[in-house]
Amino acid sequence: MNQQTIDRIRKFSEDRDWDQYHSPENLAKSIVIEAAELLECFQWSDSEYDLQHVKEELADVLVYSQNLLDKLGLDVDEIVNMKMDQNEKKYPVDKSKGNAAKYDKL
Amino acid sequence: MNQQTIDRIRKFSEDRDWDQYHSPENLAKSIVIEAAELLECFQWSDSEYDLQHVKEELADVLVYSQNLLDKLGLDVDEIVNMKMDQNEKKYPVDKSKGNAAKYDKL
Amino acid sequence: MNQQTIDRIRKFSEDRDWDQYHSPENLAKSIVIEAAELLECFQWSDSEYDLQHVKEELADVLVYSQNLLDKLGLDVDEIVNMKMDQNEKKYPVDKSKGNAAKYDKL
Amino acid sequence: MNQQTIDRIRKFSEDRDWDQYHSPENLAKSIVIEAAELLECFQWSDSEYDLQHVKEELADVLVYSQNLLDKLGLDVDEIVNMKMDQNEKKYPVDKSKGNAAKYDKL
Numbered sequence: 001m002n003q004q005t006i007d008r009i010r011k012f013s014e015d016r017d018w019d020q021y022h023s024p025e026n027l028a029k030s031i032v033i034e035a036a037e038l039l040e041c042f043q044w045s046d047s048e049y050d051l052q053h054v055k056e057e058l059a060d061v062l063v064y065s066q067n068l069l070d071k072l073g074l075d076v077d078e079i080v081n082m083k084m085d086q087n088e089k090k091y092p093v094d095k096s097k098g099n100a101a102k103y104d105k106l
Numbered sequence: 107m108n109q110q111t112i113d114r115i116r117k118f119s120e121d122r123d124w125d126q127y128h129s130p131e132n133l134a135k136s137i138v139i140e141a142a143e144l145l146e147c148f149q150w151s152d153s154e155y156d157l158q159h160v161k162e163e164l165a166d167v168l169v170y171s172q173n174l175l176d177k178l179g180l181d182v183d184e185i186v187n188m189k190m191d192q193n194e195k196k197y198p199v200d201k202s203k204g205n206a207a208k209y210d211k212l
Numbered sequence: 213m214n215q216q217t218i219d220r221i222r223k224f225s226e227d228r229d230w231d232q233y234h235s236p237e238n239l240a241k242s243i244v245i246e247a248a249e250l251l252e253c254f255q256w257s258d259s260e261y262d263l264q265h266v267k268e269e270l271a272d273v274l275v276y277s278q279n280l281l282d283k284l285g286l287d288v289d290e291i292v293n294m295k296m297d298q299n300e301k302k303y304p305v306d307k308s309k310g311n312a313a314k315y316d317k318l
Numbered sequence: 319m320n321q322q323t324i325d326r327i328r329k330f331s332e333d334r335d336w337d338q339y340h341s342p343e344n345l346a347k348s349i350v351i352e353a354a355e356l357l358e359c360f361q362w363s364d365s366e367y368d369l370q371h372v373k374e375e376l377a378d379v380l381v382y383s384q385n386l387l388d389k390l391g392l393d394v395d396e397i398v399n400m401k402m403d404q405n406e407k408k409y410p411v412d413k414s415k416g417n418a419a420k421y422d423k424l
Contacts, residue, residue, distance in 0.1 A: 001107065005183045008190055016197060017204040021362050024160065025152035028145045029361050031167060032244060035138040036354030043347050044312040044339050046131035046258075054130065055180060059189035061137060061171055062182065068164060072157070076168065077111045083165035084114055091122060098123040100256040127256050135255050138350060142248030149241050150233050150418040152364075206362040213319065217395045220402055228409060229416040236372065237364035240357045243379060247350040258343035263390070266342065270386060271401035273349060274394065277379055286373060288380065289323045295377035296326055303334060310335040 001066065001076075009066050027068040034060035107172065107182075115172050133174040140166035213278065213288075221278050239280040246272035319384065319394075327384050345386040352378035 013019055038057035041049045069076055090103040099106070119125055144163035147155045175182055196209040205212070225231055250269035253261045281288055302315040311318070331337055356375035359367045387394055408421040417424070 001182050001186060005186050005190075008187070012190060012193060015199050016202045018202075018206070020204070021206045023152060024155065025148040026362060028141075028148050028160075029241070029357055032138065032141040032145050032248075033354045033358050033361060035134075035141040035167070036244075036351050039134045039138050039347055040351050042131040042134050043351060044344060046129060049130065051178070054134075054178065055185045056189055056192070058171060058174060058180070059185045061141070061167065062186055063189065063193075065164060065167055065171070072160065074161060074164070076107050079161045079165045080107060080111050080168055081114070083162055083169065084111075084118060086162070087118060087169075093121050096122045096124075098126070100124070100127045132256060135251055135347070138354075139248045139252050139255060142245045142350075145241055146245050149245060150238055213394050213398060217398050217402075220399070224402060224405060227411050228414045230414075230418065232416070233418045235364060236367065237360040240353075240360050240372075244350065244353040244357045247346075247353040247379070251346045251350050254343040254346050258341060261342065266346075266390065267392060267397045268401055268404070270383060270392070271397045273353070273379065273383055274398055275401065275405075277376060277383070280376060284369070284372065286376070288319050291373045291377045292319060292323050292380055293326070295374055295381065296323075296330060298374070299330060299381075305333050308334045308336075310338070312336070312339045 001062070006066060009063055010070060013067065022067055022071050024068060024071055027064055027071060030064040031061060031068065034064060107168070112172060115169055116176060119173065128173055128177050130174060130177055133170055133177060136170040137167060137174065140170060213274070218278060221275055222282060225279065234279050234283050236280060236283055239276055239283060242276040243273060243280065246276060319380070324384060327381055328388060331385065340385055340389050342386060342389055345382055345389060348382040349379060349386065352382060 013022065034057060038054065038061060041054045041057060068074075069079075091106070095106045119128065140163060144160065144167060147160045147163060174180075175185075197212070201212045225234065246269060250266065250273060253266045253269060280286075281291075303318070307318045331340065352375055356372065356379060359372045359375060386392075387397075409424070413424045
């Protein structure tokens, strides 16, 4: 996400004085609510879905995720790279290649 | 997220030949699963939470969201700005200021 | 669920003095957290799943649902029949037969 | 849930020929989707909620849970008691009383 988009998300909340509702817990609830709406696009079929609807719901997940990053003062690249460090250790290429098993089943 | 981080996420899946599991539906399931793990950090308290755990689960949401953007060939700024256009119309400042009501209750 | 099972669920919480954590909101979070763990059984495949794991996670959903019924003093048959009244109106047999479309798309 | 209510849920799906959509995976998705709609009742507040809406969404969780029990041929009392056996071992009264910590943190 570029800085202009991030700034737009921040201004949207500021203009509406919504920071008061953006506790980390409320944002975590909001992310799962939007993620479930995204999943609803695939509720009865894995192949037929409304792409426009998918875009809107995925965008909602990303907006609330940005709100949570902001609320907690987190840097997206820092936390994602920290997690990728973990993932690369938990899922070594030689054991995980072509295998969707969870790390504790490898 | 910067290009280097995005490239790392892509390489991680490519190295493991995991693209075969990354159908849009499977990624939508994965996003909601990780979002619920994020929520679990706040299951019994809205004020006491393990920040490191929050970072890891939020990162998981963001990684799978990036996977879905990639799978569908979407541009994050384009879909987020499209959604912000909608949000700005649905939640006019004069009606929404300091008010968390859903748009259909405004 | 028979009365003996319901009583066991109630006694479990009472013995641990957990009613203090069982606000409706916390129980709603708990239901979605367990529902996502149930979904995790099907994360990468719709046909291969660990039935024992499915049973455990579905049971968790049902236990927290019973906790919420208790917390709000609700009768399960009353609320389910109230909802089935709505569903039968929203999804008339002649329009919905063999059709998974949501009611607003019928 | 009494037998009459269960029979009504079953007849509703049969009349609409919806068993074809009720794969275990689709039902697991449906349970988490409805659970998130239940959570939405508490998105911005833990104390102010629309009880009628809560009833409807909790009923939806219970209906899809019954559908999944039926699909897998499970007995609700059997799986809940099996899980309560586990819970009673994981959360001994002397360690868990008045303590919401997860079993691996006790």
